[in-house]
Amino acid sequence: MNPANYLYLSALLFTIGAAGVLIRRNAIVVFMCVELMLNACNLAFVTFSRLHGNLDGQVIAFFTMVVAAAEVVVGLAIIVSIFRSRHSASVDDANLMKL
Amino acid sequence: MSASSVHSLWTTAAPVADKFPTPHIEYAQLSPVLIVLGAAALGVLVEAFLPRRSRYTAQVALAALGLAAAFAAIVALADKGYGTTKAHIAAMGAVAVDGPALFLQGTILLVGFVAIFTFAERRLDPRAHGNQVDSFAAQGSAVPGSDQEKAAVRAGFTSTEVFPLLMFAVGGMLIFPAANDLLTLFVALEVFSLPLYILCALARRNRLMSQEAAVKYFLLGAFSSAFLLFGIALLYGYAGTVSYSGISSVIDGTAPMNPALADTTGNDALLLIGLAMVAMGLLFKVGAVPFHMWTPDVYQGAPTPVTGFMASATKVAAFGALLRLLYVVLPGMRWDWRPVMWGVAILTMLAGAVIAVTQTDVKRLLAYSSIAHAGFILAGVIATTPDGISSVLFYLAAYSFVTLGAFAVVTLVRDAGGEATHLSRWAGLGRRSPLVAAVFAVFLLAFAGIPLTSGFAGKFAVFTAAAQGGAMPLVIVGVISSAIAAFFYIRVIVLMFFSEPKPDGPTVAVPSLMTSTAIAVGVAVTLVLGLAPQYFLDLADKAGIFVR
Amino acid sequence: MNLSAAAHPGFLSPTGVEITFVLIGLATLGAALLTVTTRQLVHAALWLVVALGGLAVEYLLLTAEFIAWVQVLIYVGSVVVLLLFGLMLTKAPIGRSPDADSENRLVALGVALAAAAALVWVVVDAFRTTWVDLHGVAQGSSHATGESLFRHWVLPFEALSVLLLAALVGAIVLSRRDAGSPGGATTGAGSPADSATGKEQS
Numbered sequence: 001m002n003p004a005n006y007l008y009l010s011a012l013l014f015t016i017g018a019a020g021v022l023i024r025r026n027a028i029v030v031f032m033c034v035e036l037m038l039n040a041c042n043l044a045f046v047t048f049s050r051l052h053g054n055l056d057g058q059v060i061a062f063f064t065m066v067v068a069a070a071e072v073v074v075g076l077a078i079i080v081s082i083f084r085s086r087h088s089a090s091v092d093d094a095n096l097m098k099l
Numbered sequence: 100m101s102a103s104s105v106h107s108l109w110t111t112a113a114p115v116a117d118k119f120p121t122p123h124i125e126y127a128q129l130s131p132v133l134i135v136l137g138a139a140a141l142g143v144l145v146e147a148f149l150p151r152r153s154r155y156t157a158q159v160a161l162a163a164l165g166l167a168a169a170f171a172a173i174v175a176l177a178d179k180g181y182g183t184t185k186a187h188i189a190a191m192g193a194v195a196v197d198g199p200a201l202f203l204q205g206t207i208l209l210v211g212f213v214a215i216f217t218f219a220e221r222r223l224d225p226r227a228h229g230n231q232v233d234s235f236a237a238q239g240s241a242v243p244g245s246d247q248e249k250a251a252v253r254a255g256f257t258s259t260e261v262f263p264l265l266m267f268a269v270g271g272m273l274i275f276p277a278a279n280d281l282l283t284l285f286v287a288l289e290v291f292s293l294p295l296y297i298l299c300a301l302a303r304r305n306r307l308m309s310q311e312a313a314v315k316y317f318l319l320g321a322f323s324s325a326f327l328l329f330g331i332a333l334l335y336g337y338a339g340t341v342s343y344s345g346i347s348s349v350i351d352g353t354a355p356m357n358p359a360l361a362d363t364t365g366n367d368a369l370l371l372i373g374l375a376m377v378a379m380g381l382l383f384k385v386g387a388v389p390f391h392m393w394t395p396d397v398y399q400g401a402p403t404p405v406t407g408f409m410a411s412a413t414k415v416a417a418f419g420a421l422l423r424l425l426y427v428v429l430p431g432m433r434w435d436w437r438p439v440m441w442g443v444a445i446l447t448m449l450a451g452a453v454i455a456v457t458q459t460d461v462k463r464l465l466a467y468s469s470i471a472h473a474g475f476i477l478a479g480v481i482a483t484t485p486d487g488i489s490s491v492l493f494y495l496a497a498y499s500f501v502t503l504g505a506f507a508v509v510t511l512v513r514d515a516g517g518e519a520t521h522l523s524r525w526a527g528l529g530r531r532s533p534l535v536a537a538v539f540a541v542f543l544l545a546f547a548g549i550p551l552t553s554g555f556a557g558k559f560a561v562f563t564a565a566a567q568g569g570a571m572p573l574v575i576v577g578v579i580s581s582a583i584a585a586f587f588y589i590r591v592i593v594l595m596f597f598s599e600p601k602p603d604g605p606t607v608a609v610p611s612l613m614t615s616t617a618i619a620v621g622v623a624v625t626l627v628l629g630l631a632p633q634y635f636l637d638l639a640d641k642a643g644i645f646v647r
Numbered sequence: 648m649n650l651s652a653a654a655h656p657g658f659l660s661p662t663g664v665e666i667t668f669v670l671i672g673l674a675t676l677g678a679a680l681l682t683v684t685t686r687q688l689v690h691a692a693l694w695l696v697v698a699l700g701g702l703a704v705e706y707l708l709l710t711a712e713f714i715a716w717v718q719v720l721i722y723v724g725s726v727v728v729l730l731l732f733g734l735m736l737t738k739a740p741i742g743r744s745p746d747a748d749s750e751n752r753l754v755a756l757g758v759a760l761a762a763a764a765a766l767v768w769v770v771v772d773a774f775r776t777t778w779v780d781l782h783g784v785a786q787g788s789s790h791a792t793g794e795s796l797f798r799h800w801v802l803p804f805e806a807l808s809v810l811l812l813a814a815l816v817g818a819i820v821l822s823r824r825d826a827g828s829p830g831g832a833t834t835g836a837g838s839p840a841d842s843a844t845g846k847e848q849s
Contacts, residue, residue, distance in 0.1 A: 037329070040329065063286060064285075078296060078314055082310040082313070
């Protein structure tokens with residue numbers, strides 16, 4: 001098995017997610033793209049773990065998932081609270097501050 | 100014997116699990132972190148079980164006590180020699196207990212301690228329905244301007260949860276510069292970031308802007324931590340381990356190599372791209388150009404006490420982690436990462452100073468000034484000499500108290516809508532309240548690096564170290580951008596003292612003992628580190644050795 | 648590691664693993680692309696489920712059992728559900744939303760292509776010739792993972808528990824409404840709806 005294939009998949013998923021963060025306007029969808037990026041990282045970790053024959057990578061992937069779950073909780077709390085006062089979850093509408 | 104052999108006729112013995120070795124944790128050496136996180140957890144319990152009336156006092160006392168006790172623990176550890184001779188790696192390789200870690204942790208704890216006072220200030224805002232109010236929203240969930248919020252204000256609600264959140268953030272920041280493997284680094288980053296995202300959203304005045312700052316900070320923060328994580332993945336792929344010493348021994352070629360993976364572990368492209376992505380994540384937290392876009396918006400929107408805490412403590416923690424990464428993991432790759440960091444440092448210094456000139460809002464001005472200062476500190480980081488480490492440690496300690504003090508002064512200048520942060524409103528402040536203007540002028544002079552202030556001592560140490568480390572062009576750019584920066588600091592001072600106060604200008608609120616203490620500490624540290632820096636320079640010097 | 652695991656390295660033959668990888672990998676990629684391009688916000692979340700599920704299968708192929716099931720539990724089971732709730736609570740429009748993308752499409756595309764090229768090049772450069780012997784022992788059972796977790800990663804694990812507590816407290820601070828504000832809740836819920844619809848029409 002050539003691990004490179006898994007790594008290609010991981011790299012492509014990561015860039016798709018990154019592009020999504022830059023393109024999308026809805027804060028929640030932007031956040032989904034970040035999740036996609038984190039998952040790409042996890043795939044890389046698990047592949048490297050298989051490659052090196054130690055379990056560290058899998059443990060890190062597990063940590064990442066928990067961190068992602070905590071991030072979702074905080075992120076949704078913030079996004080929903082701004083929606084309630086602003087009635088919009090669009091990133092671009094959030095521009096009270098001038099440059 | 101026979102019993103067991105009979106027994107084995109109809110059962111197979113379950114494989115005896117290998118005795119699970121208990122992980123070895125040095126509780127005494129981790130005590131600062133444990134005390135802070137314990138105080139945070141107690142704070143959550145206080146929030147749950149104490150009646151609303153007594154929560155504020157209990158939370159402030161608990162947080163202050165916890166930070167003071169943790170600082171005492173740091174001093175005790177340093178006294179026992181853990182900063183120098185007994186420095187070692189603790190908790191199964193997760194954290195290092197050494198000089199830079201103890202120095203930075205001490206700084207973060209003191210910053211947190213002073214920040215508690217600015218968080219707890221309740222005399223600046225006019226009383227709402229007879230209740231004293233602080234800078235935080237009465238109820239985080241209430242829509243700004245709604246009946247619900249009015250009801251919450253009338254009922255005298257306050258968000259006392261900010262204190263446990265602050266403690267969680269401080270706990271994460273304590274682990275961050277001491278983290279000795281990339282996984283601990285990542286988890287610590289999230290531990291201090293998530294509470295900060297929440298704190299940003301809780302301003303009492305200008306809630307919309309505050310929530311917007313929180314969304315921006317959160318989305319960009321999550322984005323950057325994804326980059327950090329992918330960088331960690333690549334470094335793990337390169338070395339097969341995430342511990343700092345493991346990676347550095349693979350880089351040096353001293354680690355036992357798996358022959359099947361010789362190609363992989365010998366591949367520099369993997370290492371450099373991984374390193375670049377990890378550095379990206381750290382530089383984002385530091386606010387270095389080109390990862391600085393969030394800084395002005397978030398600093399402006401967040402409640403000012405939070406901004407002060409964030410601007411100082413986050414920088415200390417993130418620079419600590421960056422130092423450890425570059426000095427412990429990558430000394431062997433110095434010639435590869437230095438040119439890139441040169442570029443980042445030059446861009447950061449110039450962009451911060453130049454854009455600051457055009458700002459018209461005090462908080463945004465301070466934000467861009469903090470970007471410029473990140474550039475100056477980077478110049479010291481790049482020196483890659485022992486002097487580089489100690490000068491950065493000193494600069495961080497000096498800078499963080501100036502920043503805290505400056506933002507504390509910003510909370511004092513108010514008008515009907517809360518803080519009056521527009522620069523034009525500050526015109527003639529020196530006539531109206533000379534003391535506040537003078538104190539702010541001291542902080543601005545320290546930012547500008549005028550002699551006899553801590554800013555000068557810090558800049559001098561950093562630039563000397565950079566020059567000795569062979570980064571002369573960097574020093575020249577640094578001096579030029581210091582001059583540009585001095586221009587706009589002086590401009591603010593001139594505005595405060597030499598222009599006519601407007602008739603409808605802002606008032607200067609009389610703070611309680613809390614904010615007064617915070618500002619006084621800021622002024623005292625600025626002057627002491629400026630007039631007699633030697634003791635502290637020596638301290639930073641002694642603390643300047645990383646354990647590997 | 649017991650003997651049976653060594654005798655049966657996986658539940659599929661090596662060729663089977665390769666074929667499954669290609670099929671699932673393509674599906675995952677496609678789903679990810681749809682997640683970031685679809686103009687229907689709810690569909691984005693549903694495509695995300697497909698992508699995450701595909702990744703879980705990939706983890707199984709990499710013999711990371713524990714991670715695969717945690718992926719299903721945490722990501723598919725809770726994160727996506729939370730995201731869907733988030734979409735619901737922010738009244739995401741069902742159907743196509745014309746302003747789903749911002750204007751900087753080309754910039755994003757350029758950045759993404761550059762990043763993808765760099766990363767793929769790194770992988771090609773480093774791992775072109777590396778092969779992993781599929782007949783090695785299967786690793787990643789929950790037994791082995793747990794042992795590694797609690798032997799070497801105790802401090803990060805404890806930090807993780809702190810992180811969860813902090814996130815919990817933070818989310819509660821931002822969303823809990825106390826009793827004692829009668830009527831506030833209804834006006835708070837009513838007004839966003841009105842102006843949200845107003846906004847969509849305008």
